[in-house]
Amino acid sequence: MTHASAMRRARRRDRRVYLGSHPFLFALLAATRRRPATRIGRTVIAHSRAAFVDGLLRVPLDRTAEGTTGGAAGRLTGGGLLFDQEGDDHRASRRDLADALSAEGVARLRPIWTGLLTDRLAPLAAGHPIDLVDIAADLSGTTTAAMLGLAVDGRDLATAARAAAAAGARDHLPGLPHPGARKAAEAAAANLNNLLTGGDAMAAMLAVAAINTTVAALPRAAAWCADANLWPYAETAVESLVTELLRATTPTPLLPRVAAGSGTVAGCPVTAGDRLVLVARHAVDAHSTDPNPADPAPPHVAQLVFGAGPHACPGARMARAQMADTLAALAPYRPTVVSARADRRSALPGWSSLILAPAR
Numbered sequence: 001m002t003h004a005s006a007m008r009r010a011r012r013r014d015r016r017v018y019l020g021s022h023p024f025l026f027a028l029l030a031a032t033r034r035r036p037a038t039r040i041g042r043t044v045i046a047h048s049r050a051a052f053v054d055g056l057l058r059v060p061l062d063r064t065a066e067g068t069t070g071g072a073a074g075r076l077t078g079g080g081l082l083f084d085q086e087g088d089d090h091r092a093s094r095r096d097l098a099d100a101l102s103a104e105g106v107a108r109l110r111p112i113w114t115g116l117l118t119d120r121l122a123p124l125a126a127g128h129p130i131d132l133v134d135i136a137a138d139l140s141g142t143t144t145a146a147m148l149g150l151a152v153d154g155r156d157l158a159t160a161a162r163a164a165a166a167a168g169a170r171d172h173l174p175g176l177p178h179p180g181a182r183k184a185a186e187a188a189a190a191n192l193n194n195l196l197t198g199g200d201a202m203a204a205m206l207a208v209a210a211i212n213t214t215v216a217a218l219p220r221a222a223a224w225c226a227d228a229n230l231w232p233y234a235e236t237a238v239e240s241l242v243t244e245l246l247r248a249t250t251p252t253p254l255l256p257r258v259a260a261g262s263g264t265v266a267g268c269p270v271t272a273g274d275r276l277v278l279v280a281r282h283a284v285d286a287h288s289t290d291p292n293p294a295d296p297a298p299p300h301v302a303q304l305v306f307g308a309g310p311h312a313c314p315g316a317r318m319a320r321a322q323m324a325d326t327l328a329a330l331a332p333y334r335p336t337v338v339s340a341r342a343d344r345r346s347a348l349p350g351w352s353s354l355i356l357a358p359a360r
């Protein structure tokens with residue numbers, strides 16, 4: 001198979017995570033992406049890189065509005081946490097997190113996931129398949145539990161955090177009525193909070209932010225790597241491979257926000273109360289430019305998959321380290337995709353199972 005056709009196969013498979021869970025949204029985004037920003041009623045869809053950055057940095061945002069990441073975090077936790085915070089409170093919470101997620105903090109936690117990868121990838125050495133979604137859940141749940149100093153099973157934490165995010169997303173999907181969705185979302189959030197000994201709200205928010213992104217990101221990246229035969233880069237240029245796979249998959253493809261005041265998004269005026277759909281996937285050219293670890297996107301573009309400005313993802317360093325270690329641990333087996341099932345319920349586009357087997 002040529003490089004070009006392997007890359008097409010990888011892209012075709014990855015599209016299934018969108019078509020499986022959000023077909024209408026995917027079609028709408030594709031249809032409107034030729035303009036930098038498109039207004040539909042009170043919603044402004046920001047497609048271009050400039051529009052995406054304007055939406056995050058140059059429009060005052062309502063961090064507690066329904067249907068935004070901050071609003072969802074607030075409902076889950078009772079409010080007042082990072083995503084929905086501003087100013088001094090936000091800066092104080094970020095400082096607390098900065099240590100856990102600093103270079104030293106990540107180095108301290110790293111043996112947890114490298115040890116887990118050694119154990120859970122062992123079947124590959126014996127020629128057996130593995131489910132990378134299950135392993136990603138274990139990896140992120142176990143790391144998050146350790147980061148938070150919690151004596152809970154990592155897999156239980158991951159299950160609860162994924163259920164809370166999925167129920168929250170269903171409760172807020174625009175358009176269709178979802179009978180019982182609000183109750184289900186509350187029950188899932190309560191379950192997560194119970195697991196976190198007495199409902200530590202910050203822990204719940206962090207668990208949701210870390211686990212759902214990681215469970216979406218690692219398997220999508222590995223599937224792409226397998227389909228496009230990018231494994232050799234995991235041995236020679238893993239940092240660039242991670243940069244490019246994060247860019248090509250953009251695990252959080254849309255950032256839903258609400259304007260709290262006036263501004264412009266790539267020249268399109270917005271006013272308080274307008275909904276903004278910031279399309280990270282288009283801002284980093286994921287839809288049009290295949291991953292090329294030999295010529296990775298420059299940092300100011302690649303980093304946009306983690307947002308921008310004072311609310312940019314504090315977990316980026318850890319997310320990148322986990323992906324680098326996972327791809328490097330898989331690479332010697334040159335695994336191929338046996339089967340991949342799109343997750344129709346998850347908050348973020350992703351696989352519900354991804355079965356990899358060592359190349360024969």
Ligand code: HEM
Binds near residue numbers: 206311
């Ligand atoms: C591939 C994995 C990940 C991706 C793609 C990702 C992406 C993002 C994005 C796009 C934002 C919003 C940024 C903005 O509004 O400008 C965000 C916020 C956040 N992320 Fe991540 N993230 C990932 C992993 C993680 C991990 C592993 C953690 C924790 C260990 C984490 C913790 C957070 C927190 C706490 C926030 C809220 C920050 C704030 O509002 O101040 N993320 N992330």
